[in-house]
Amino acid sequence: DVTPQTAKHQHLRYNPLRDSWVLVSAHRMKRPWKGQVEKPPEDNTPRHDPNNPLCPGSVRANGEVNPEYDSTFMFDNDFPALQPDAPDPGSDHHPLFQSKAARGVCKVMCFHPWSDITLPLMQPAEIRKVIDKWADLIVELGAEYTWVQIFENKGAMMGCSNPHPHCQVWASNFLPNEAALAERCQRDFLQKHGEPLLVQYARMEAQAQERVVVENEHWLVVVPYWATWPFQTLLLPRRHVFRLPDLTAQERDSLASIMKRLLTKYDNLFEVSFPYSMGWHGAPTGSHLQEDMSHWQLHAHYYPPLLRSATIRKFMVGYEMLANEQRDLTPEQVCFLLNNYKKRHILVFAI
Amino acid sequence: DVTPQTAKHQHLRYNPLRDSWVLVSAHRMKRPWKGQVEKPPEDNTPRHDPNNPLCPGSVRANGEVNPEYDSTFMFDNDFPALQPDAPDPGSDHHPLFQSKAARGVCKVMCFHPWSDITLPLMQPAEIRKVIDKWADLIVELGAEYTWVQIFENKGAMMGCSNPHPHCQVWASNFLPNEAALAERCQRDFLQKHGEPLLVQYARMEAQAQERVVVENEHWLVVVPYWATWPFQTLLLPRRHVFRLPDLTAQERDSLASIMKRLLTKYDNLFEVSFPYSMGWHGAPTGSHLQEDMSHWQLHAHYYPPLLRSATIRKFMVGYEMLANEQRDLTPEQVCFLLNNYKKRHILVFAI
């Protein structure tokens, strides 16, 4: 039996980007599942639906009419969680009742005029346009705001309320919790080890080849050693890059290509349009644009919820919410499955 | 218009138990929901199903036969995430590839012999028996393990895979992330402010009465000022108590009563058996039993997923996973709804 110990016995792994631990219990995939089964995504989304507010030519909630766009299309979220003019809540400054002002903007960006397409089905040149828009957004909103969070919720399972391919951008005058954590961890690492955390990590993973899902000249996608969600991946540039706008034209083309390859692997795994939440983390913006941010490395996180099939997800509930993140198979097993999806039944059900 | 500013504009609130912030965007409840709709829980669970491994007299996965129990019933989880004998994974000690041994046990505890009952429908004397078992478990497993996590996943929406009323107990030789955070935050607070965080908090909430859902002589349930999940609550003793076994007989009866009242309010809110994950946090055990733990106060967290109705949940996805926890109505509004559930439509849809 050549199965490594870590694939048979639970252990903890350290997430250096979040300064926390994940419990890896590989042997747990053996248990039968009698719980909730998800509806697979519907396959019958019409290419154009005049009642869908995200389609070209549609009327949105605020009465505006969308242009007949033929590439990407951006507009302000009609129900924003962040608005530019919120007043200070006037905290009483008691340590147990602290509040503070939050200001920002929320935008929506359609990837394509068609509702029945997804990123992996788009042409690399079309994906490249999305990437260029993302970079523009960081420049535009980053001039004013401290943090510009670009994210995509894909699939009903991930709370996405519209099948039309789109992402969101929420910019804020504060560093969100997760950004503050990534900031602190990367800063401490550089100071202690003399090299940016994710630059070193990408180099080591490229060499080890144990957790690499796809790679090309400029980019690397790995199932991180500390992955929490079953099929979580981390997309990293090989070069040291602070933010999306710093990417060269060549790196952007190469990014479009690797995104397409990664997302195709995801779709192949369970033969379903793979749900996930993904988002970009780059060096903070706003007043931080003037600061030394050499500890930062641009990266994207992919957090997909599926565990065993197109309809069986991982629930991050009781123990995970109250005690510790926990996963049911190892990152190395997951990487093998993504790269050999035809063998998934053997591995997932018989570890 | 007497609506407070905080109910109209987004702001951040500080969670002193987790040292993080939550974005409160009350105005967001106005948006229409076109996303995933959940199946309400089925109402036709049979009282006894000989094929359900949790029922009295049933055969479990390992071949054992359950006794004909008539109160609570405990057994070892047949598919444990934690086992007592896992070997050390043998980390190579590189800062980016750190792992360590994790040992523990996982148990399941049935609350009642019937499958078609839930805690709020049980008699207080029956709930009291559950509480006594919880306390016994902390004594028994706490003698060896550092952390004993008691938790209940209720409802298919919360990943619960068996409708029979039960909870789980996962004990570990390490302090899980959430426990370590609660430990640090409470320790720092006592040192800085001279009083245990949650003892002071309970006193102040009892006085303010703005977020109190239910209370009695010994206990208080509030929608915490920093609640993340829409209808999240925090159950607190009024007296300073370290761990469940320290509760007096009177406090246990009183706890059974307040749990029944809280869970009945939850069920009334959307007229459905309310899904949630809940769990107990008390002072760490094992070697910590000999240490000064005066910064700790026993408490239980209730994390329910529903947002607007029995079938519309809050999704903690893109922005929440990648940037910051976010809620769509204020804790004060939620407290009002729990206490005046007949008015819920007015408030939820017309803030």
Ligand SMILES: O=P(O)(O)O[C@H]1O[C@H](CO)[C@@H](O)[C@H](O)[C@H]1O
């Ligand atoms: O043990 P169960 O109830 O089968 O499983 C449920 O609770 C566990 C502990 O929170 C989670 O790890 C699982 O993802 C969830 O489905």
Ligand SMILES: O=P(O)(O)O[C@H]1O[C@H](CO)[C@@H](O)[C@H](O)[C@H]1O
């Ligand atoms: O804005 P949407 O897509 O309607 O909403 C979705 O994403 C948001 C940002 O992650 C979440 O706050 C919502 O809970 C989720 O349903």
